[in-house]
Amino acid sequence: MPEAATPRLSAASEAWRLVGELWHEQKQRVTAIASEFELSPPQVWALRSLDPDDPVPMSALAETLRCDASNVTGIVDRLQDRGLVERRPAQHDRRVKHLVLTERGTALRAQLLARLDAPPAPIAALSPEDQRLLRDLLRRALD
Amino acid sequence: MPEAATPRLSAASEAWRLVGELWHEQKQRVTAIASEFELSPPQVWALRSLDPDDPVPMSALAETLRCDASNVTGIVDRLQDRGLVERRPAQHDRRVKHLVLTERGTALRAQLLARLDAPPAPIAALSPEDQRLLRDLLRRALD
């Protein structure tokens, strides 16, 4: 980043900017993992957020993905075409459709999470103490 | 995240996951800032990475954006149409085109950075000491 345009940042701003850099640096890795499983990034987030033991309505997924509900239709369509997810009409309100991971979807999700959760180089290289410190700070922030 | 599928994470993995959550939580905010300026997210990253005082070739931008060079053509086209960026053939090699921020582009970029760098709620709510700690840890990680 050019120094001229970024004279002096507060600790909070710099921390935030560094979070962005870290994430952006790793975007490629996440995309690469996604294509290993022949998934797009939004499909990865969807699969990740679905709980094998707790079906949720489409609308809940839209909220998690932070996108319009109309997009979820297509994203779920493609997951469903691959037999990873099923739509199940809710009993109390037949407008609502619950998303259920299939057996295949559950298995794939587990593999996916194992790959995604592996810490990237910048974090892995920190000392164990720093890793714990970072975790605790982020826990506190997101609490 | 469901507990069943995520039995126990190392500190590094959990820290990494929390970084992802923090970033994802804020994606909406970044998108909202982008549309305030009528920019798409990749356009924001492009504008952010361009240095008013240091023109770079298209290929360098592609590398920064972590996308194929062919995408940069369109992204830059749209920025150029709005008079924010100019292509300038390099002197030493006329195949190369340097990207130069216009006066308007430079001004808009400054406004944009001011908005983007404002720390989001989770970080802003940390104590000043925690903010510095977080910054220092991330600096160390990304070093």
Place this chain on the structure above:
DNA sequence: TATTGTTATACTCTATAACTATA
């Protein structure tokens, strides 16, 4: 009437491959 999810539309991003103009 209001709400859930779908469809239609238009635009952008994305990678791959073929092309051009320079080198």
Place this chain on the structure above:
DNA sequence: TATAGTTATAGAGTATAACAATA
């Protein structure tokens, strides 16, 4: 021949608006 950037193409994500079925 090799390289920088463009164009062509196909697929996916994105928001908006209009719609169907249900409440």
